[in-house]
Amino acid sequence: MTATNEPSFRESVDLMFNRAASLMDLPPGLEEKIRVCNATYTVRFGVRLRGDIHTFTGYRSVHSEHMEPVKGGIRYATAVNQDEVEALAALMTYKCALVETPFGGSKGGLCIDPRKYEEHELEQITRRFAYELAKRDLINPSQNVPAPDMGTGEREMAWMADQYARMNTTDINSRACVTGKPLNAGGIAGRVEATGRGIQYALREFFRHPEDMQKAGLSGKLDGKRVIVQGLGNVGYHAAKFLSEEDGSKIVGIIEWDGALYNPDGIDVESVRQWIVKHGGVSGYPDATHSAEGGAVLEEDCDILVPAALEGVINLSNADRIKAPLIIEAANGPVTAGADEILRKKGTVIIPDMYANAGGVTVSYFEWVKNLSHIRFGRMQRRQEEARHELIVSELERLDRYLGDAWSMSPDFKAKYLRGADELELVRSGLDDTMRIAYQSMREVWHSRDDVEDLRTAAYIVAIDRVSKSYRAKGL
Numbered sequence: 001m002t003a004t005n006e007p008s009f010r011e012s013v014d015l016m017f018n019r020a021a022s023l024m025d026l027p028p029g030l031e032e033k034i035r036v037c038n039a040t041y042t043v044r045f046g047v048r049l050r051g052d053i054h055t056f057t058g059y060r061s062v063h064s065e066h067m068e069p070v071k072g073g074i075r076y077a078t079a080v081n082q083d084e085v086e087a088l089a090a091l092m093t094y095k096c097a098l099v100e101t102p103f104g105g106s107k108g109g110l111c112i113d114p115r116k117y118e119e120h121e122l123e124q125i126t127r128r129f130a131y132e133l134a135k136r137d138l139i140n141p142s143q144n145v146p147a148p149d150m151g152t153g154e155r156e157m158a159w160m161a162d163q164y165a166r167m168n169t170t171d172i173n174s175r176a177c178v179t180g181k182p183l184n185a186g187g188i189a190g191r192v193e194a195t196g197r198g199i200q201y202a203l204r205e206f207f208r209h210p211e212d213m214q215k216a217g218l219s220g221k222l223d224g225k226r227v228i229v230q231g232l233g234n235v236g237y238h239a240a241k242f243l244s245e246e247d248g249s250k251i252v253g254i255i256e257w258d259g260a261l262y263n264p265d266g267i268d269v270e271s272v273r274q275w276i277v278k279h280g281g282v283s284g285y286p287d288a289t290h291s292a293e294g295g296a297v298l299e300e301d302c303d304i305l306v307p308a309a310l311e312g313v314i315n316l317s318n319a320d321r322i323k324a325p326l327i328i329e330a331a332n333g334p335v336t337a338g339a340d341e342i343l344r345k346k347g348t349v350i351i352p353d354m355y356a357n358a359g360g361v362t363v364s365y366f367e368w369v370k371n372l373s374h375i376r377f378g379r380m381q382r383r384q385e386e387a388r389h390e391l392i393v394s395e396l397e398r399l400d401r402y403l404g405d406a407w408s409m410s411p412d413f414k415a416k417y418l419r420g421a422d423e424l425e426l427v428r429s430g431l432d433d434t435m436r437i438a439y440q441s442m443r444e445v446w447h448s449r450d451d452v453e454d455l456r457t458a459a460y461i462v463a464i465d466r467v468s469k470s471y472r473a474k475g476l
């Protein structure tokens, strides 16, 4: 996807790291220690399918173990390679530091096109891959905890968790070996939507700061903002759905693998999603103009561009034609280092991947804690909270009767106030808090230092500073 004269994904991440590190005062040698990937394990394994032995190649890369377990998704795609998993593992280190989840960074991948296999075949392949990783503690509740990424979801995580449990029958914490599991297999409410929800919370926080909006030449609220989304998978779908249904944004473009939809009056996200589920792509969708050359829609006029599919899609070949004044990197690495430079000079504001898509790992952290504590969030306090609220409400009702027409409770106040928070509400509240605080830590650096021009450099500075403090506390 990237132009041939561009650095690889990993080199791109390193260049962005170096840019930030050069503005910091790190002890000699520590910069290099933080940047390099600690280890990458490559596995080739065979699975008998359809009467033949098929050989698969998979990776699990551990970037930094300054905190353990290390955390990061497992991706199923044909383009998976060592360079890519190492870049993604590095981003996980910085991401976890930025949003203060107590993990090091890791990432995995399997070279496979999941669409070519039946469900039972995928299960066989996934279980075998999980076996190879678990055997080497590359899946382990206290050392290495995978999660879903492109091409994987709850189903694959459930298979992996079960495979680990079969291999570690006395491990009481076995469910904490992967996150992103279905609710009935130890998952947590709100994990599937988490990364898209995080994009929404990130944008809401951005739009709370007029100074930041001004840098992008934007004003007002999310309501009415024109949005183009690339990739209507887990992340893109949830982000687009929440932005349009809850914040009043208008989704004017949707780019998928088989082309793009464009409609300046807005596109109904849910109906496109249902179309994709039924037909496999966006082609033929009736209520928008379809163009086979999807990438060109990245360059259309809009207020917010949300690349939520692949890395390197905004690169030297198209960066100068990108019109969006604000890009939020829902995917990992959608903007190459070269494109980043061009966009920065143009004044485009980029909310960087390591922050923007951290909703997934944040809720994964909550799931991991839930698994280790063996209790659902809210189970102990929910009814007690309701009983205390009941006390206040009955007191207000007494007042209501006493004051007659002069004052009365609004009709839905009682029901809303009485209800104690369930797990989903608690998860969303924890995610919202995390996204707000992490944004504020980035913008503080962005605004307080003249040598920091952009949010990405600010994000790296916050993250590198935290990782370096961990290493120094360990005596390095």
Ligand code: NAD
Residues within 6 Å of the ligand: 148, 149, 150, 151, 152, 195, 230, 231, 232, 233, 234, 235, 236, 255, 256, 257, 258, 294, 308, 309, 310, 311, 330, 331, 332, 357, 358, 360, 361
């Ligand atoms: P997904 O597999 O659910 O969705 C990816 C979508 O992109 C699919 O709809 C696919 O058809 C589409 N797509 C593929 N090739 C395309 C192309 N050439 N042009 C346009 N669209 C294309 O994956 P996901 O989990 O949504 O992940 C998307 C990105 O978000 C990845 O970069 C991933 O690393 C990142 N991410 C995901 C999570 C998570 O929780 N799932 C968390 C953090 C970051």
